[in-house]
Amino acid sequence: MKVELLYATLTLAAGLFSLGLLGLLLRRNLLLAFLSIELMLNAANLNFLAFSRYHNEPTGAVFVLFGICLAAVEAVIGLGLVVRVFRVHQELGYTKLSALRW
Amino acid sequence: MLLRYVCSVLTLIALGIFGVIALTGGALAVVLRDPIYAVLSLVKAMLGLAAVYFILGAEYIGAIQVIVYAGAILVTFLFVVMLVNLTPADIPPLPRGLNLYGALILAITWMVTLSIALKAVLELPDPEEAMGMPTDQYLFGTLPPIGKALFTAYALPFEVLSITLVVGIVGASLLAQKRHEL
Numbered sequence: 001m002k003v004e005l006l007y008a009t010l011t012l013a014a015g016l017f018s019l020g021l022l023g024l025l026l027r028r029n030l031l032l033a034f035l036s037i038e039l040m041l042n043a044a045n046l047n048f049l050a051f052s053r054y055h056n057e058p059t060g061a062v063f064v065l066f067g068i069c070l071a072a073v074e075a076v077i078g079l080g081l082v083v084r085v086f087r088v089h090q091e092l093g094y095t096k097l098s099a100l101r102w
Numbered sequence: 103m104l105l106r107y108v109c110s111v112l113t114l115i116a117l118g119i120f121g122v123i124a125l126t127g128g129a130l131a132v133v134l135r136d137p138i139y140a141v142l143s144l145v146k147a148m149l150g151l152a153a154v155y156f157i158l159g160a161e162y163i164g165a166i167q168v169i170v171y172a173g174a175i176l177v178t179f180l181f182v183v184m185l186v187n188l189t190p191a192d193i194p195p196l197p198r199g200l201n202l203y204g205a206l207i208l209a210i211t212w213m214v215t216l217s218i219a220l221k222a223v224l225e226l227p228d229p230e231e232a233m234g235m236p237t238d239q240y241l242f243g244t245l246p247p248i249g250k251a252l253f254t255a256y257a258l259p260f261e262v263l264s265i266t267l268v269v270g271i272v273g274a275s276l277l278a279q280k281r282h283e284l
Contacts, residue, residue, distance in 0.1 A: 002228050003223065003224060003226055003228055004110070004114060004224075005110070005113060005114065005117065005158075006223055006226070007220060007223050007224055008114055008117050008118070008121070009117065009154070009158065010220050010223060011217065011220060012117070012121040012124065012125070012154065014213060014216040014217065014220065015121075015125050015128075015213065016124065016125065016128050016147075016151075017212075017216075018209045018210075018212050018213040018216075019125070019128040019129055019131075019132055019209075020128070020132075021208070021209050021212060022132055022205055022206070022209040023131065023132035025201075025204075025205035025208065025209070026132065026196050026197060026201075026202070026205050027132070027196075028194045028197070029137075029188075029192075029193055029194065031137060031179070031182065031183065031186075031188065032137060032140060032193065034179075035131055035140060035141065035144055035179065036131070036132060038144065038171075038175070038176075039128050039131065039132075039144065039147065042147075042148065042151055042171070046151065046154065046155075049155060049158055049160055049163060050158065052160070053158045053159060053160065053242065054226075056242055057247075058242070058247035058248045058250075058251045059251060059255075061160055061162070061163050061247075061248050061251075062248055062251045062252055062256050064160075064163050065163065065166065065248070065252070066256075066259060066260075066263060068166055068167070068170050068171065069170075069263050069266075069267065070263070070266065071171070071175065072170060072174065072175055072267075072270075073266055073267055073269075073270035074270075075175045075178055075179070076178065076270050076271070076274045077270055077273050077274050077277065079178055079179070079182045079274075080273070080274040080275075080277035080278045081277060082182060082186070083182060083185060083186065083277075083278055084277050084278065086186040091192065092186065092188070092192070093194070
């Protein structure tokens, strides 16, 4: 039955990743696109944990822990950038973002 | 044997229920117009995923998921939504026409490819039956094995991670301060 559990979990992770991809492509707003990236990160974490469970060893769980920490760092820096972009352009669309430095 | 079978079927059913909760949360986060509702439905997705982690037996990771993801990261998102005062009027509607179809086709192709590739997983041997591995089910999700791996085999990545956290804090405070001169 363990294989079925692995299969169900991986399918769930694939669905979440596809949703995140769709959101990243469809949303024309910096903050909401960033939200979709978080969804994709979580799908990757779920894969790690599914295989960790299947092989019954903690390595995958350790990597999920690292992934969550890195997601926190990424969220803080990304949101700092979002606030900065909003201060300069007064909006969060993609279209005005053409310069790395202004 | 029968009891074990019933247990595993119940596990799959529970996984399905919380998986559907996570998927609907993610779908709503993608389509909702109001940014606050979008963030809150992503919180729903994260809580559903935490329940999935619990079902998989990783209680510690599930708790971390609730505390760090639902509790800290998404609250920071909410904080930024309110800081820049995003209202539904600021959010452009979802694109129509070619852009929408292109994105949908890409996502569906991705999903189909993955589900075909995942069929290979079902061919994997059951580790218990194949090798007669003793399954330490009660130890799997608990802290001791994770802590042991974290401080022996993965001690260097762990330290690098702490440096990354410090760099992140300094970088974020540098980015968010008022601009003097650049």
